[in-house]
Amino acid sequence: MIVSNSIIQVEHLSAAYQKNTVLTDINFEVKAGTLTSIVGPNGAGKSTLIKTMLALHPTLTGKVSFFGKSFEKAKKQIGYVPQRGSVDWDFPTNALDVVTMGLYGKIGFFRIPMKKDKQKAFEALEKMGMSAYANRQISQLSGGQQQRVFLARALVQEADLYFMDEPLAGVDASTEKAIMAILEELKKQGKTVMVVHHDLQTVPEYFDHVLFLNHTVYAHGTVEETFTDSNIIKTYGGNMSWLREGDKNVVHTTS
Amino acid sequence: MTFTAWIIVTAALVGLSCGLMGVFLILRKQAMMADAISHTVLLGIVVAYMVSQQITGMSMLIGGILAGLLTAFLVQSLHSMKVRHDASLGIVFTTLFAIGVILISTSVGNVHLDVQHALMGEITFIPFTTTYVPGLGDIPKATLLLMVVLLIVVFFIIVFYKEWKITSFDPVLAASLGLPVLLLHYLFMTLVSITTVASFDAVGAILVVAMLITPAATAYLWTDRLMLMLILSGGFGVLSAFIGYGIAAWLDTSISGAMALTTGLIFIVSFLSSPTHGLLSRWVKPKQLI
Amino acid sequence: MWSILLHSNTIWVMLSTTILGIAAGVVGCLAYWKRQNLMSDALSHAALPGVVIAFLIIGEKNLLILVIGAAATSLVGALLIQWVTTSSRITEDTAMGIVLSVFYGFGVMLLSIANRSAGGNQSGLNNFIYGQAAAMVRSDVITMIVLAGFVIFLIAVIFKEWKLYLFDAGFAQGLGRSIKGMNTLYTIILVITIVIGIQAVGVILMAAMLIIPAVSSRYWTHSFKSMIWLSGIFGGMAGALGTWISATGSGLPTGPFIVIVSAGLFLIALLFGKEKGLIIHVLQFKSQQKQFTVRKKEVS
Numbered sequence: 001m002i003v004s005n006s007i008i009q010v011e012h013l014s015a016a017y018q019k020n021t022v023l024t025d026i027n028f029e030v031k032a033g034t035l036t037s038i039v040g041p042n043g044a045g046k047s048t049l050i051k052t053m054l055a056l057h058p059t060l061t062g063k064v065s066f067f068g069k070s071f072e073k074a075k076k077q078i079g080y081v082p083q084r085g086s087v088d089w090d091f092p093t094n095a096l097d098v099v100t101m102g103l104y105g106k107i108g109f110f111r112i113p114m115k116k117d118k119q120k121a122f123e124a125l126e127k128m129g130m131s132a133y134a135n136r137q138i139s140q141l142s143g144g145q146q147q148r149v150f151l152a153r154a155l156v157q158e159a160d161l162y163f164m165d166e167p168l169a170g171v172d173a174s175t176e177k178a179i180m181a182i183l184e185e186l187k188k189q190g191k192t193v194m195v196v197h198h199d200l201q202t203v204p205e206y207f208d209h210v211l212f213l214n215h216t217v218y219a220h221g222t223v224e225e226t227f228t229d230s231n232i233i234k235t236y237g238g239n240m241s242w243l244r245e246g247d248k249n250v251v252h253t254t255s
Numbered sequence: 256m257t258f259t260a261w262i263i264v265t266a267a268l269v270g271l272s273c274g275l276m277g278v279f280l281i282l283r284k285q286a287m288m289a290d291a292i293s294h295t296v297l298l299g300i301v302v303a304y305m306v307s308q309q310i311t312g313m314s315m316l317i318g319g320i321l322a323g324l325l326t327a328f329l330v331q332s333l334h335s336m337k338v339r340h341d342a343s344l345g346i347v348f349t350t351l352f353a354i355g356v357i358l359i360s361t362s363v364g365n366v367h368l369d370v371q372h373a374l375m376g377e378i379t380f381i382p383f384t385t386t387y388v389p390g391l392g393d394i395p396k397a398t399l400l401l402m403v404v405l406l407i408v409v410f411f412i413i414v415f416y417k418e419w420k421i422t423s424f425d426p427v428l429a430a431s432l433g434l435p436v437l438l439l440h441y442l443f444m445t446l447v448s449i450t451t452v453a454s455f456d457a458v459g460a461i462l463v464v465a466m467l468i469t470p471a472a473t474a475y476l477w478t479d480r481l482m483l484m485l486i487l488s489g490g491f492g493v494l495s496a497f498i499g500y501g502i503a504a505w506l507d508t509s510i511s512g513a514m515a516l517t518t519g520l521i522f523i524v525s526f527l528s529s530p531t532h533g534l535l536s537r538w539v540k541p542k543q544l545i
Numbered sequence: 546m547w548s549i550l551l552h553s554n555t556i557w558v559m560l561s562t563t564i565l566g567i568a569a570g571v572v573g574c575l576a577y578w579k580r581q582n583l584m585s586d587a588l589s590h591a592a593l594p595g596v597v598i599a600f601l602i603i604g605e606k607n608l609l610i611l612v613i614g615a616a617a618t619s620l621v622g623a624l625l626i627q628w629v630t631t632s633s634r635i636t637e638d639t640a641m642g643i644v645l646s647v648f649y650g651f652g653v654m655l656l657s658i659a660n661r662s663a664g665g666n667q668s669g670l671n672n673f674i675y676g677q678a679a680a681m682v683r684s685d686v687i688t689m690i691v692l693a694g695f696v697i698f699l700i701a702v703i704f705k706e707w708k709l710y711l712f713d714a715g716f717a718q719g720l721g722r723s724i725k726g727m728n729t730l731y732t733i734i735l736v737i738t739i740v741i742g743i744q745a746v747g748v749i750l751m752a753a754m755l756i757i758p759a760v761s762s763r764y765w766t767h768s769f770k771s772m773i774w775l776s777g778i779f780g781g782m783a784g785a786l787g788t789w790i791s792a793t794g795s796g797l798p799t800g801p802f803i804v805i806v807s808a809g810l811f812l813i814a815l816l817f818g819k820e821k822g823l824i825i826h827v828l829q830f831k832s833q834q835k836q837f838t839v840r841k842k843e844v845s
Contacts, residue, residue, distance in 0.1 A: 016833055054431060060834055080431045090634050091282060091424045092481045101421045105432030110414060137479035139634075153428075286639040287583050290646075294749065336815065336823060341582040341638065342760045349753030350808040353801035360798050461590075461653065465646035472639050509657040515650020522643060532634055 007032045007161060007192055008053075013062035015045075015052040022048045024216045026062070030209070033190045035183055037197040037206065040213035041236050046196045047083070049213060050163045054080055066161060076105065079159030081150050083166050089138050095149050096134040099124055102153040124152040129178050144175030151179055162186065162193045169198060180206055203227055261382040261395050263500050266514055268401040269454040270466050270492025272408045276450050277471030278481075278488045279412075279443065282423045287341065288327070289467035291348035292444075293451050293460040295326045298355035300455075305358070316400070316452050323448025326351060327441060378458050378510045397457040404453040411446055412485070415439070420481060462511040466492050469518035476522075476529040491521055555792050558678045561686040562745050562784035562803065566754065568693035570780025571700055572738045573755035574762070574773045575731060578711040582760075584626070586752035587641035589739045591622030593652025593674065593748055597659050600670050608685040608744065611673060612692070615740035622648055623732050649748075676747025678788060678799035685744065692741045696734050700773075708769055745784075746800030754780065757807040764818025783807035 006029035013026040022045040030036060038046050051057040053064045055071050066074035079102075099121040100113050107113055125131050128148040133141065141149065147167060154162055168176050183193055183206070194211075197203065203210055203223065210227050212218040212235040219231040280289055296319040303318025326347055333343035385393040412419065422429045422439050430436045447467075454463045470491035474484045498521075499514025506513070527534050576582060592615035599614025600606065622644045629640040659670065673680075681689075700707060709717045710727045718724050735755075742751045762775035787803030816823050 014833075016830070021833060056427065056430070060830070075431070075433050078431070080428070082425075082427050086427060087425045088284075092475070092479045092484050093420065093424065094480075097420075098424070101417075101425065101428065102432075104417055104421050104429070105434065107417070109418070112417065139479060157432075281636075281639045284636060284638065286636075286642040287586075290583075290586065290642055333815075336826075337821065338760060338815075339580070339582065341580070342577065342756055345582050345586060345752050345756035346760060346808065346811060349750050349756070349804050353750060353753070353804035353808075356798055356801040357805070360796060360801075361794070461646050461649045464642060465650055468639060468642035469647060472635050472643055475635065476633060503654075506654070506658070507661075508654045512650045512653030512655075512657065515646055516654060519643060519647030519650070522647075526629060526633060526635075534632055 005032055006030060007067050008194075009065045009068075010053065011062055011064075013049075013052060013064060014060040015048055015057055016060050017048075021060070022215065023052060023060075026213075026217055028211060028217055028220045030192060030194065032192050033187060034192055034209045035187050035207045036192075036194045036209035036211055037203050038194060038211045038213055039197050039200060039203060039235075040218075044214040044235075046213055047165050050080075050165055050194070050196060054078070054163060074161075077160040079154040079157040079162045081154045081162065081164040081167055083169070084143065084147055084150060089141070089146060091138065094135050094137055095125060095130060095141065095145075096121055098138060098149050099152045099156055102156040105157075121152070121156055124155040125149070127155065127182065128152045142172075144171040147171050148175055148178060151182060155182065160191055162191065164193065164195045166196050166198060168195075168202075200232065258382040259500075259504075261398060262378055262510065263496060265381050265395065265398045265401060265457050266378060266496035266500065266510070267493045268398065268405055269458050269462070270470065270494075270496045270514075271489045272401065272405045272450045273454060273463060273466035274470040274474075274489040274492030275408055275412055275485055276447055277467040277469075277492075278474065278485050279419050279423055280447065280467060281471045281475065283443075286468050286472075287344055288330070288444075289447065289451070289464050291330070291344050292323045292326050292448055293455065293463045293467075294348050295322045295351040295355070296448065296451050296455050296460070298322050298351045298358070299325075299452070301355050301358045315456065316449070319452030319455065320445060320448045322351070323451060324441065324444060327444035327448075331440075381457055397453075400453045401457065404449055408446060408450060411442070415442075419443070458511045458514070462515045465515035465518045466495070469522050470495065473518075473522045473525045476525045476532045479531070491518070495521060554679075555788075557683055557686045558681055558792075558799075559785055559788045561681065561689045562678055562788045562799065563781045564690050564693045564784075565742050565745055566758070566780035566782070566784025566803070567777040568696045568738050568780075569742055569751075569754035570758035570762075570776040570778070571697055571773055572734055573757075573759035573780070574769075574776045575700070575707060575711060576735060576755055577759040577763070578769075579731065581637075582756050583638065583641055583752065584623070585735065585739055585755040587626065587645040588619045588622055588736060589743060589748045589751035590645040590652075591648040592616070592619045592740055592743060593649050594618045594655055595652075596674060596743075597652055597655040597670070601655070601659050601662075606670060606673065608673075608681075608688045612688070612740045615743060616736050618648060618652075619736045619740060620732065623736065673744050674748055676743065676745055676750065676798065676800035678745040679792070681744060689741045689744070692737055696737055697777075699730070699734055704770075712769075746803055747798075750800040750804050753804040753807060754783075757804070757811050758783065761807075761811040761814040761818075764814035764821045767820055779807070779810050783810060 008030040010026055010028050013023060014021065015023040026049065038049065040046055048057055052059055064071060066078060096118065100117055103113065103117050103120065107117060122131065122134060125134055128151055130145060130148050130152060133145060138146065138149065151167065154164070167179055171179070183195070186193055195207070197207070204227055208223055209221065210223050211220045212231055214235045214237070218235040219226050277289070280286055299318035299320070299322025300315050303314040307314040329347045330340070330343045333347065334340050338346070381395045381397050384396050386396050386399060387393055388399060418434060418439055422434065422436055426436050451463050454466070471488040473491050474487035477487055478484050495514050495517040499517035500510060502517060503510040503513035525533060530536050576584060595614035595616065595618030596611050599610050603610050626637065626640045626644050629635050630637045706722060706727065709720070709722065710724070714724050717727070738755070739751055742754055746754060758776040758779035761779050762772045765775055766772050783803050783806040787806045788799055790806070791797040791799045791802040814822065819825065
């Protein structure tokens with residue numbers, strides 16, 4: 001069919017929550033080494049898309065392949081950063097330990113993390129500017145710091161493809177910068193990243209590809225070509241007006 | 256050893272194994288599963304009795320483990336059909352318990368199985384049925400069983416330590432790393448069931464619940480480190496056994512009841528005074544800052 | 546078989562378990578939407594020490610006094626759960642487990658003292674704790690009916706406030722309703738229902754009376770009002786049928802049979818329920834799948 005360097009192929013994917021169909025006939029392909037933001041209004045199914053692709057939510061129809069393989073076979077090459085709120089931050093453990101968890105799949109059963117594993121985890125924390133907090137209990141970290149720990153945990157997985165669910169939601173400016181620097185670095189290493197993103201303003205600055213989602217794909221492509229007013233209006237519906245005020249893009253909701 | 260010593264040793268063993276399992280139970284937000292399994296184990300024991308027509312440690316253990324797994328399985332299934340977790344738990348354990356009570360009152364008759372006895376436990380009788388173990392001499396059967404169970408629990412906690420940690424903290428990540436999350440869940444529930452059954456005959460269902468939940472919750476108020484939490488929880492369990500026995504002897508009352516009460520007393524003291532997460536820390540800390 | 550029904554005491558017992566079932570079903574709906582299904586389990590266990598203390602004080606089995614004792618420690622349990630949950634990192638289910646086992650253990654201690662001191666008098670007490678509806682006398686039944694009726698009345702009379710409170714407590718507060726007041730009322734209603742039910746089904750199975758009918762009714766309707774009606778009906782049916790079955794044999798316990806009937810109604814709801822039942826669910830999934838395949842063919 002299509003011969004390309006696409007590493008993700010999604011064909012006719014759909015998913016539902018009981019009666020409500022959340023995703024309808026999703027089709028897209030993602031090329032290696034790209035940084036894609038998934039944008040769309042609330043309830044558009046952005047998180048569901050990621051979860052369905054990673055087999056964390058049942059598929060109604062369609063199929064997804066990674067590197068030309070099924071998810072099961074490509075699992076080890078994929079890293080997933082869930083929303084920060086998905087875990088209990090009161091869990092009795094420290095930052096370094098959480099990052100080390102990213103290596104548990106590789107370490108395997110019946111073996112404890114070695115010094116070199118801890119070292120690797122520490123380096124990842126260092127990269128996120130969190131080395132000073134390695135022994136800090138996770139309950140005592142700020143929201144931004146927790147997000148950095150999550151990112152560091154994804155880094156140690158050394159995956160080729162990353163999915164991140166709202167990594168920039170509710171974090172401070174310096175954390176946002178640190179995270180984006182890491183994403184740029186991943187891209188330079190030839191890795192592929194898909195990010196659920198809520199802030200339209202920063203799309204052109206942070207990403208090279210954009211996928212407009214509102215139950216189905218409205219547009220998908222490079223930011224230069226695809227990130228247009230008409231696509232934004234199409235995706236966000238008539239209730240939304242999109243104004244360019246000088247350099248700033250502002251979304252006004254009329255509802 | 257004297258009877259008193261055996262009773263305390265037995266209760267301390269219960270405190271230790273339950274204390275260790277309890278830590279993961281509450282971190283997995285499954286505290287009430289302890290309540291559920293400790294009740295449905297009754298059904299397992301009744302059915303085991305009906306099948307084998309005798310009450311031996313082995314048939315009881317198998318029956319109880321199967322009942323525990325059945326509970327975990329049914330709760331999981333109902334939950335996957337979108338019944339809320341706590342509601343599934345409430346439906347499953349009350350129904351299985353009801354079946355157990357009906358079986359006792361109809362077919363099994365009035366054997367050793369007395370619902371009241373099973374729930375309250377009578378640890379006093381433990382030293383009467385002993386068995387000979389080379390090297391240790393005559394030791395009560397229930398105590399021996401609990402020793403074996405403690406070894407099993409410790410073994411599995413050590414071997415799968417990092418797996419318990421990751422599946423408790425972030426099961427989604429564990430799944431995406433390719434860990435068999437569901438299998439580990441059932442292994443965990445098997446361990447809880449083994450601990451419960453072994454403790455059940457010795458101390459009764461309610462003390463099992465108390466020992467599974469309260470010492471672990473108490474430890475959670477003192478520390479932010481998993482390893483320390485495990486040690487503290489086991490320690491609080493053993494301490495409750497000792498103090499509880501003292502109270503029971505002093506008031507001449509139910510030993511299991513007194514031990515359960517003691518776990519609660521230790522919790523309340525910690526709740527008020529723990530420097531990290533206790534109530535007092537909230538009033539004291541701000542002053543220190545000023 | 547019908548002669549059982551003619552036995553006058555059975556009719557009384559059946560009447561009381563039916564009313565109890567209705568009250569528990571209705572209150573169970575409130576607990577369901579408050580997301581506190583297992584609270585009833587914790588509070589019914591927490592009633593034990595209160596019952597025994599009341600018994601130790603008056604030295605005989607008088608339902609009203611025992612119920613007051615039960616309500617007292619149940620309420621203390623409820624307050625402790627709330628206090629521990631709001632002022633520490635302990636989660637609600639853990640707090641419930643603690644209160645449940647520790648209070649019950651304390652009750653067992655007291656019971657062992659009561660059994661020692663009260664001589665032969667305690668058999669009535671054990672019947673009360675482990676549920677033996679057949680042991681109830683007419684005055685017990687009247688006490689139960691009055692209290693259950695009171696609970697149902699309290700729910701019916703401010704029905705829309707309950708709905709608002711359960712659906713969106715924050716909004717209710719914005720409208721000037723007192724959340725603290727509603728919380729207190731909710732706890733009182735829950736405790737009354739639990740303590741009057743203990744006599745009929747026992748401390749352990751009381752939770753089932755509140756949980757199962759409410760969950761079953763959820764499968765048949767999306768409306769809060771019909772859910773309450775249905776839950777009450779399911780609860781009443783379970784109470785009546787369960788009592789009847791247990792009356793057909795001698796020495797059969799009432800509580801477990803009520804629970805079994807209730808569980809049967811739940812299974813039916815789970816399978817055939819109009820709104821969320823399994824069969825409907827599977828059909829919906831299949832039809833959605835079909836819809837997509839058809840659309841896909843049209844496209845290609």
